[in-house]
Amino acid sequence: KNQVEQSPQSLIILEGKNCTLQCNYTVSPFSNLRWYKQDTGRGPVSLTIMTFSENTKSNGRYTATLDADTKQSSLHITASQLSDSASYICVVRISGGYNKLIFGAGTRLAVHP
Amino acid sequence: NAGVMQNPRHLVRRRGQEARLRCSPMKGHSHVYWYRQLPEEGLKFMVYLQKENIIDESGMPKERFSAEFPKEGPSILRIQQVVRGDSAAYFCASSEQGDQPQHFGDGTRLSIL
Numbered sequence: 296k297n298q299v300e301q302s303p304q305s306l307i308i309l310e311g312k313n314c315t316l317q318c319n320y321t322v323s324p325f326s327n328l329r330w331y332k333q334d335t336g337r338g339p340v341s342l343t344i345m346t347f348s349e350n351t352k353s354n355g356r357y358t359a360t361l362d363a364d365t366k367q368s369s370l371h372i373t374a375s376q377l378s379d380s381a382s383y384i385c386v387v388r389i390s391g392g393y394n395k396l397i398f399g400a401g402t403r404l405a406v407h408p
Numbered sequence: 409n410a411g412v413m414q415n416p417r418h419l420v421r422r423r424g425q426e427a428r429l430r431c432s433p434m435k436g437h438s439h440v441y442w443y444r445q446l447p448e449e450g451l452k453f454m455v456y457l458q459k460e461n462i463i464d465e466s467g468m469p470k471e472r473f474s475a476e477f478p479k480e481g482p483s484i485l486r487i488q489q490v491v492r493g494d495s496a497a498y499f500c501a502s503s504e505q506g507d508q509p510q511h512f513g514d515g516t517r518l519s520i521l
Contacts, residue, residue, distance in 0.1 A: 299450070336514070336515075337514045337515075338412070338499055338501075338512030338513050338514045338515055339451070339499075339512050340512070341509065344509075384450065384451075392506075393439075393456060393463065393464070393506035393507060394439075394441070394456075394503055394506055394507055394508065394509075394510055395453065395456075395464075396453065396510065398443075398450035398451040398452070399450050400448065400449055400450040401450060
């Protein structure tokens, strides 16, 4: 069964601190993996996209890693800001055919001053 | 360039009524996807449409739910005889081609009294 699991379910950190969010997937065949940020009451917005051959990809203070062998990905947020408070969703695209996506349940991050 | 527009943003219906959710894709996009998000859960695929055609409706309940994407006008997700369990956030995404990245709207939050 195609599944994406994320941990932790929720996380509270202080402003300025770093954090790492985890994603494990059992999706086959694999095409790519994206991390999305979803603010409360808004739709998901893509942060990074990684294909099978990519290990690391950065977007400002966000760095995503991918280990295709163990089917794990992480999203590291550096020097967190209050505006980073959101849900972070790991999404895996199934290869072949059209754009079929499998979503994780997300990690809810709260950054406190 | 307007993004994916969904309306209404909030919709309240009584049990047994009909709910109509609208989605206008980004300019130039002819592929539309509908997702449902229950509280504390990830987005779940419902249906994929390309102008006037349903390509994949494997995630949509066979009863009471229907979707269309006419040649002119927005895509419509229609829920007949709503029940309490239909309360959720419904997101629409669009892409230029079937294998291109999806861009999400901000969703319609449906509440059933």
